[in-house]
Amino acid sequence: MDEYYTGIWNPAESRVEPIVGILFDANSRLYAWTKEGRVYIRPNPTPDNTDPSWSLMLDIQSEVKSGFDGGMLGFVLDPDFFTNGFFYVYYSTYVSGGSEPDAAVGRVRRFKANNPNHATQLPTTDYSSPLNLILIGESDSTGIPITKLSHMGGTLVFGTDNSLIISTGDGAYYSNDDDGSHPGTAYQECLDLGVMTVAENIGANRSQFLNSHCGKLLRIDPATGNGLPSNPFYSTDYPRSAQSRVWARGFRNPFRIMHIPLTGNHIDDPGDFFVGDVGQEDKEEYNIVTQGGQNFGWPHNEGMDLTHPRLPEYIPLNPQKPIIDYRSGSGRAIKNNTIFNIGSANVPGINPMEGRSAIAGIYYDKDTYPTEYKNTYFVADVEGTIFNIKLDADYNVHYVNRFGYNLPSIVSVAIHPMEGNIYYLEYSPSGSSIHRIRYSPSNRPPIAKIKADILSGNSPQVVAFSALDSYDPDDQELTYAWNFGDGSPAATSLAPHHKFTNTAQTTYKVKLMVTDPNGEKGYDSLYVSINNAPPVITGSSIHPLNMINANEPYNLILTASATDDHTAANQLNYVWKLMLAHNDHEHLYTTYTGNNRNITLPALECTSGLATYWYRMYLIVTDQQGLSTTYTKDINLNCIGIQQIITFPAIPDKQTTDPIFLLNATASSALPVYYYSVSGPATVGGNTVSLTGRPGQVRIRAAQHGNSVYSQAPITERVFNVTRPITQQSVTFDSIFPKLITSPAFTLNATSSSGLPIEYLIISGPATLSGGNLITLTGQEGTVRVRAIQAGSYSVNGAYKERTFAVTDPCPSTLTLSQTISGGAPIIYQAGQLIHAANVIQNGSNAVYRAGASIELNPGFQVQTGAVFKAYIQGCH
Numbered sequence: 001m002d003e004y005y006t007g008i009w010n011p012a013e014s015r016v017e018p019i020v021g022i023l024f025d026a027n028s029r030l031y032a033w034t035k036e037g038r039v040y041i042r043p044n045p046t047p048d049n050t051d052p053s054w055s056l057m058l059d060i061q062s063e064v065k066s067g068f069d070g071g072m073l074g075f076v077l078d079p080d081f082f083t084n085g086f087f088y089v090y091y092s093t094y095v096s097g098g099s100e101p102d103a104a105v106g107r108v109r110r111f112k113a114n115n116p117n118h119a120t121q122l123p124t125t126d127y128s129s130p131l132n133l134i135l136i137g138e139s140d141s142t143g144i145p146i147t148k149l150s151h152m153g154g155t156l157v158f159g160t161d162n163s164l165i166i167s168t169g170d171g172a173y174y175s176n177d178d179d180g181s182h183p184g185t186a187y188q189e190c191l192d193l194g195v196m197t198v199a200e201n202i203g204a205n206r207s208q209f210l211n212s213h214c215g216k217l218l219r220i221d222p223a224t225g226n227g228l229p230s231n232p233f234y235s236t237d238y239p240r241s242a243q244s245r246v247w248a249r250g251f252r253n254p255f256r257i258m259h260i261p262l263t264g265n266h267i268d269d270p271g272d273f274f275v276g277d278v279g280q281e282d283k284e285e286y287n288i289v290t291q292g293g294q295n296f297g298w299p300h301n302e303g304m305d306l307t308h309p310r311l312p313e314y315i316p317l318n319p320q321k322p323i324i325d326y327r328s329g330s331g332r333a334i335k336n337n338t339i340f341n342i343g344s345a346n347v348p349g350i351n352p353m354e355g356r357s358a359i360a361g362i363y364y365d366k367d368t369y370p371t372e373y374k375n376t377y378f379v380a381d382v383e384g385t386i387f388n389i390k391l392d393a394d395y396n397v398h399y400v401n402r403f404g405y406n407l408p409s410i411v412s413v414a415i416h417p418m419e420g421n422i423y424y425l426e427y428s429p430s431g432s433s434i435h436r437i438r439y440s441p442s443n444r445p446p447i448a449k450i451k452a453d454i455l456s457g458n459s460p461q462v463v464a465f466s467a468l469d470s471y472d473p474d475d476q477e478l479t480y481a482w483n484f485g486d487g488s489p490a491a492t493s494l495a496p497h498h499k500f501t502n503t504a505q506t507t508y509k510v511k512l513m514v515t516d517p518n519g520e521k522g523y524d525s526l527y528v529s530i531n532n533a534p535p536v537i538t539g540s541s542i543h544p545l546n547m548i549n550a551n552e553p554y555n556l557i558l559t560a561s562a563t564d565d566h567t568a569a570n571q572l573n574y575v576w577k578l579m580l581a582h583n584d585h586e587h588l589y590t591t592y593t594g595n596n597r598n599i600t601l602p603a604l605e606c607t608s609g610l611a612t613y614w615y616r617m618y619l620i621v622t623d624q625q626g627l628s629t630t631y632t633k634d635i636n637l638n639c640i641g642i643q644q645i646i647t648f649p650a651i652p653d654k655q656t657t658d659p660i661f662l663l664n665a666t667a668s669s670a671l672p673v674y675y676y677s678v679s680g681p682a683t684v685g686g687n688t689v690s691l692t693g694r695p696g697q698v699r700i701r702a703a704q705h706g707n708s709v710y711s712q713a714p715i716t717e718r719v720f721n722v723t724r725p726i727t728q729q730s731v732t733f734d735s736i737f738p739k740l741i742t743s744p745a746f747t748l749n750a751t752s753s754s755g756l757p758i759e760y761l762i763i764s765g766p767a768t769l770s771g772g773n774l775i776t777l778t779g780q781e782g783t784v785r786v787r788a789i790q791a792g793s794y795s796v797n798g799a800y801k802e803r804t805f806a807v808t809d810p811c812p813s814t815l816t817l818s819q820t821i822s823g824g825a826p827i828i829y830q831a832g833q834l835i836h837a838a839n840v841i842q843n844g845s846n847a848v849y850r851a852g853a854s855i856e857l858n859p860g861f862q863v864q865t866g867a868v869f870k871a872y873i874q875g876c877h
Contacts, residue, residue: 003436003444004447019032024417039075044418057122059125067101074108076164082116092104096140105144105145106145108156133225145190145206146171154167154256155254159219160259161266165219165257167216167218167255168214168216168217175280178204180205199211205310208316210246212242215249217257217289219247248273252298256413259271273289274286281328330342333400350400359382366420385405385406387400407435409426411427412424447470448514452465455529467495472514472516485508501530534564535628537560539560540559540560542617548635550638566625567625575618576618581615606712609705614715618632641706643711644713646667646713648702650718652720654721656691656722658691663702669704673687674705681696699717726796733748733801750801759791766807787801821839835856848869849871
């Protein structure tokens with residue numbers, strides 16, 4: 001069963017960072033590292049730890065270039081970390097004097113940690129240690145060249161012999177053939193500034209070129225960064241050369257790899273490696289590297305038998321085939337040197353085997369899961385599938401089963417050394433979550449999810465909460481416990497309403513705990529800010545920007561205007577996240593901070609008929625108190641051809657038990673529309689939507705990729721909510737007539753259609769509540785707003801109704817009249833002391849003014865012909 005382990009990633013409580021990897025040490029401490037260049041560590045929690053504490057271990061964000069698919073993608077602990085404190089990171093960094101967003105240098109660094117195995121203190125980086133060392137990339141010319149910040153590989157792992165293995169990508173263009181000088185890359189800047197040599201300007205063919213670090217498994221001495229003498233192409237004269245470091249080659253983007261346990265030796269053999277190599281458009285690969293010098297064929301070879309016309313001098317002879325390929329057509333596997341379709345009698349399993357980015361995972365040698373999983377491999381695809389693979393000692397594939405399906409986007413897999421549970425990382429550029437797959441044959445813990453109708457406002461502020469999206473995987477009835485963070489009593493209903501009062505700016509952490517009948521618990525939390533509101537974005541330079549020309553860079557000044565109730569406009573923090581969006585997902589391209597930034601959107605090409613690409617920009621404005629507002633803008637491509645649009649009708653909300661349904665978007669070109677499930681508990685196959693049986697919000701995207709006549713259409717999205725079946729109820733609340741400040745206390749009367757009891761809450765105004773439903777006026781004028789609430793239960797949804805009524809003073813001390821008086825019925829205005837009149841009494845009106853001391857007729861006062869006006873100096877009657 002799949003469950004949240006730490007919920008939404010937000011370790012600093014004020015900043016959301018996308019995690020790209022997780023791992024455990026032998027003491028079960030969890031390490032998580034971010035694209036921006038930070039490493040966090042969390043001790044192994046107790047089972048009832050509902051508020052886990054993360055500690056910052058490393059922060060090198062100033063030197064990490066984290067745009068697009070780049071950043072700090074690799075992290076590993078030294079095998080002797082508990083003793084020597086060494087750990088290693090692999091990241092893309094800036095080119096000295098460079099300006100191109102895609103030009104970068106891949107760098108591998110070693111750091112020394114304090115307290116690597118302290119009983120109570122968590123490790124922190126000793127930034128001044130003389131043992132810190134750049135192993136690869138001490139200068140621009142000695143690093144791993146990247147001309148397109150998309151393919152840099154991303155894994156660090158140790159071999160059995162304690163050599164350090166680095167998986168690198170080809171650093172080339174990502175969506176079509178690149179044989180060098182590709183206009184979509186930063187090749188020219190990389191040449192001009194010495195990031196790569198002229199000989200390396202061969203695009204994806206660098207994967208075959210021994211004098212390039214790109215597209216390889218590199219094997220180095222972790223103490224020096226030199227290649228090792230037992231490497232297949234080692235040069236005694238040039239131990240730090242790319243050739244000396246190469247262990248295996250011919251990879252496109254081996255983003256995640258794993259070391260296979262119990263292989264290799266402790267002297268000069270690192271062992272075997274399971275490599276997930278991300279394909280271009282046709283095939284994803286799982287490869288096994290068993291010895292130095294192996295060649296896996298890219299860019300000429302993709303999958304087992306697909307070839308691309310490439311530079312002839314870099315076509316490999318008899319390249320090593322992957323043990324599994326999949327994506328287009330049937331998934332295939334090799335068994336006894338023969339290719340079989342997965343799902344056949346020879347290699348049972350799932351067919352078709354779908355996905356778009358292969359992720360190597362873990363070898364499972366624990367006893368927590370059932371015995372059939374012992375000594376098998378768990379690998380993943382970023383689209384949200386975990387596969388379970390059985391290999392024999394010769395790496396023949398015996399079966400490929402789908403272990404987890406319709407999971408969130410997966411970029412990293414780890415195994416807990418003591419629990420024996422598999423953990424995976426759900427990646428999102430705007431935030432990530434860590435999940436645990438726990439074996440629980442008899443009972444699974446529930447999932448808690450909070451919703452709120454408002455998250456900020458001035459005191460007093462009433463917030464309506466709901467736990468309706470919480471659920472139990474075993475479909476058992478849940479109970480609820482709410483902690484509002486302000487010291488008030490806990491609530492136990494499904495949808496409570498709570499009033500926050502404070503004179504100061506305050507943020508409350510609201511927690512929800514749900515419990516199933518067997519005592520298993522789930523947790524969620526959110527923040528409510530009082531006496532503060534997020535900024536209001538009033539305009540920006542991207543608001544009117546809808547389309548740019550394809551294949552051309554676009555110059556843009558990023559400027560925005562915003563207001564905030566407690567922060568001056570010049571003190572607001574502006575962050576712009578540029579995303580490259582593609583069909584059903586998006587990549588963080590780069591991040592800009594500040595206002596009035598001159599940028600250039602890189603040229604983006606249209607891939608007519610194959611896919612739809614566009615830019616998505618997020619403008620995030622944050623005030624000094626940490627509240628933020630996000631504006632999202634899609635910037636489409638003006639491609640060759642007739643423009644078309646998609647009409648996509650709204651999708652009504654659903655219940656978890658609803659059957660499959662069809663989507664019916666149409667393109668103005670009459671070409672077929674393609675659908676993608678972007679997020680939420682639903683899958684899409686063709687135009688058929690299947691719900692997964694879990695509640696939540698679903699986002700579905702419609703696209704039409706164009707052809708030789710029509711350009712690609714701007715994507716269109718629809719969102720709908722899925723809820724579990726529950727009885728709906730309504731609240732009937734008697735009207736409340738206007739009151740005088742001297743009116744006596746009175747009772748409220750409301751009922752619910754469910755027959756469940758009503759609670760009352762005064763939202764605002766001059767009144768107090770006692771005895772459950774007795775209202776007493778405070779003696780001041782104003783408008784009272786009161787809410788009748790039936791907060792629901794597991795089987796009945798919450799509901800409420802509001803009433804307002806005016807409370808007036810029949811004899812105020814002073815009365816100011818500015819309104820026009822019309823109509824023939826006599827009307828009396830009175831005050832205990834003074835009346836200030838500056839109004840018009842229209843023809844046919846009859847008005848009487850009475851005041852105890854004086855009546856002032858000020859400029860603007862007028863009695864029209866035919867009106868009756870009388871004034872008396874006397875008190876109120």
